[in-house]
Amino acid sequence: xxxxxxxxxxxxxxxxxxxxxxxxxxxxxxxxxxxxxxxxxxxxxxxxxxxxxxxxxxxxxxxxxxxxxxxxxxxxxxxxxxxxxxxxxxxxxxxxxxxxxxxxxxxxxxxxxxxxxxxxxxxxxxxxxxxxxxxxxxxxxxxxxxxxxxxxxxxxxxxxxxxxxxxxxxxxxxxxxxxxxxxxxxxxxxxxxxxxxxxxxxxxxxxxxxxxxxxxxxxxxxxxxxxxxxxxxxx
Amino acid sequence: xxxxxxxxxxxxxxxxxxxxxxxxxxxxxxxxxxxxxxxxxxxxxxxxxxxxxxxxxxxxxxxxxxxxxxxxxxxxxxxxxxxxxxxxxxxxxxxxxxxxxxxxxxxxxxxxxxxxxxxxxxxxxxxxxxxxxxxxxxxxxxxxxxxxxxxxxxxxxxxxxxxxxxxxxxxxxxxxxxxxxxxxxxxxxxxxxxxxxxxxxxxxxxxxxxxxxxxxxxxxxxxxxxxxxxxxxxxxxxxxxxxxxxxxxxxxxxxxxxxxxx
Numbered sequence: 001x002x003x004x005x006x007x008x009x010x011x012x013x014x015x016x017x018x019x020x021x022x023x024x025x026x027x028x029x030x031x032x033x034x035x036x037x038x039x040x041x042x043x044x045x046x047x048x049x050x051x052x053x054x055x056x057x058x059x060x061x062x063x064x065x066x067x068x069x070x071x072x073x074x075x076x077x078x079x080x081x082x083x084x085x086x087x088x089x090x091x092x093x094x095x096x097x098x099x100x101x102x103x104x105x106x107x108x109x110x111x112x113x114x115x116x117x118x119x120x121x122x123x124x125x126x127x128x129x130x131x132x133x134x135x136x137x138x139x140x141x142x143x144x145x146x147x148x149x150x151x152x153x154x155x156x157x158x159x160x161x162x163x164x165x166x167x168x169x170x171x172x173x174x175x176x177x178x179x180x181x182x183x184x185x186x187x188x189x190x191x192x193x194x195x196x197x198x199x200x201x202x203x204x205x206x207x208x209x210x211x212x213x214x215x216x217x218x219x220x221x222x223x224x225x226x227x228x229x230x231x232x233x234x235x
Numbered sequence: 236x237x238x239x240x241x242x243x244x245x246x247x248x249x250x251x252x253x254x255x256x257x258x259x260x261x262x263x264x265x266x267x268x269x270x271x272x273x274x275x276x277x278x279x280x281x282x283x284x285x286x287x288x289x290x291x292x293x294x295x296x297x298x299x300x301x302x303x304x305x306x307x308x309x310x311x312x313x314x315x316x317x318x319x320x321x322x323x324x325x326x327x328x329x330x331x332x333x334x335x336x337x338x339x340x341x342x343x344x345x346x347x348x349x350x351x352x353x354x355x356x357x358x359x360x361x362x363x364x365x366x367x368x369x370x371x372x373x374x375x376x377x378x379x380x381x382x383x384x385x386x387x388x389x390x391x392x393x394x395x396x397x398x399x400x401x402x403x404x405x406x407x408x409x410x411x412x413x414x415x416x417x418x419x420x421x422x423x424x425x426x427x428x429x430x431x432x433x434x435x436x437x438x439x440x441x442x443x444x445x446x447x448x449x450x451x452x453x454x455x456x457x458x459x460x461x462x463x464x465x466x467x468x469x470x471x472x473x474x475x476x477x478x479x480x481x482x483x484x485x486x487x488x489x490x491x492x493x494x495x496x497x
Binding site for chain 1: 293317318337371372386390
């Protein structure tokens with residue numbers, strides 16, 4: 001290790017790096033003024049994976065939660081796959097999707113999928129059975145039952161799953177972007193490591209933290225709006 | 236009475252299997268309810284009165300025997316029978332208006348305007364116009380039960396099944412709702428099967444009181460209440476009726492500790 005290299009940068013160095021990353025004009029290197037490029041690249045992957053996880057996890061969870069035979073059919077597989085850490089999928093996902101953004105999206109999807117799926121299943125199963133009985137006696141059945149009763153009744157748990165999954169999505173973007181993509185906040189952090197620029201690493205971490213936090217606030221706001229009928233579930 | 240049997244319960248048995256144990260909830264229950272009748276099922280907890288009601292609703296299947304309406308066997312829940320639950324079971328994500336419109340909105344033959352119109356008229360019937368846009372969590376217990384009743388009425392069920400509907404309400408609200416229920420019943424010619432454990436409530440409401448006993452659940456007595464309506468709970472004949480029902484209800488129960496003590 002070169003002497004004089006500071007492993008932990010001062011806050012001032014991080015602030016300077018942040019300014020350069022956002023606006024340029026300090027170091028004028030490959031990272032100057034590129035924050036939006038990297039942020040948007042990461043967000044595309046985070047939300048690509050997240051929305052894919054929601055689009056599959058919520059309907060699947062509703063079906064598994066309501067239909068015992070489907071649960072019996074799928075539960076062994078899901079229970080077996082669940083304890084495998086998402087990071088352990090990295091090599092396989094590179095085989096499946098190659099080096100690039102699709103691999104990152106896949107990892108984000110995996111990370112967000114299980115909390116969304118499991119919370120949706122839990123949500124359906126913990127609904128007071130009388131609500132389904134009430135709906136049935138009022139002439140509701142089939143797909144209308146899913147759309148008009150099962151889904152809204154499970155919404156508080158589903159939002160719980162979405163928030164958890166969303167958190168994991170932002171966590172996994174760094175791992176996902178280790179797979180040799182040129183853009184994204186994860187790749188910035190990896191570059192910072194390779195170049196021994198801890199100020200860059202920490203800058204990337206801060207941007208991820210702030211972006212994740214702000215997006216979580218948006219989900220909470222949507223949660224509170226959609227669940228306005230249940231103040232106890234407000235975030 | 237020479238009427239064609241409306242709701243007919245024939246030799247219904249129900250056994251629940253809980254783990255290794257088999258619990259006989261209903262034993263050879265026969266009952267005929269005529270159209271427009273107000274029948275109260277009364278009995279101590281565990282006598283199977285709620286189970287019987289759930290079988291009529293189609294939520295449970297009898298182990299053997301049959302329940303039929305005008306000869307057509309009941310195979311599951313249907314919009315001809317509406318249940319009012321003790322804990323309301325309103326859809327918490329729907330407003331009062333949406334809850335009441337839920338049944339009509341399931342019917343394909345109704346247009347949106349007709350659904351809205353029907354919901355409005357039942358909101359008015361239970362006097363909740365000012366609360367139509369509220370969610371259930373913003374209502375009192377009495378209001379919630381009014382919504383539950385209106386929800387079933389708006390669905391135009393011909394049989395109203397009520398499972399201790401006023402049990403969770405305070406005395407004043409209960410009296411008020413009992414009175415409103417009677418008015419609605421008189422106006423709509425509904426058939427009502429009403430489960431309660433209150434002898435006074437049964438005496439006040441019912442044309443017939445069916446007394447059930449536990450272990451296994453069966454019908455002990457079927458008593459016609461021949462008191463003129465509106466009934467006065469402080470009248471001597473009301474008290475006499477109530478006392479005789481109480482005796483029938485407790486004669487079975489009070490024998491047991493004596494036998495145990497011997």
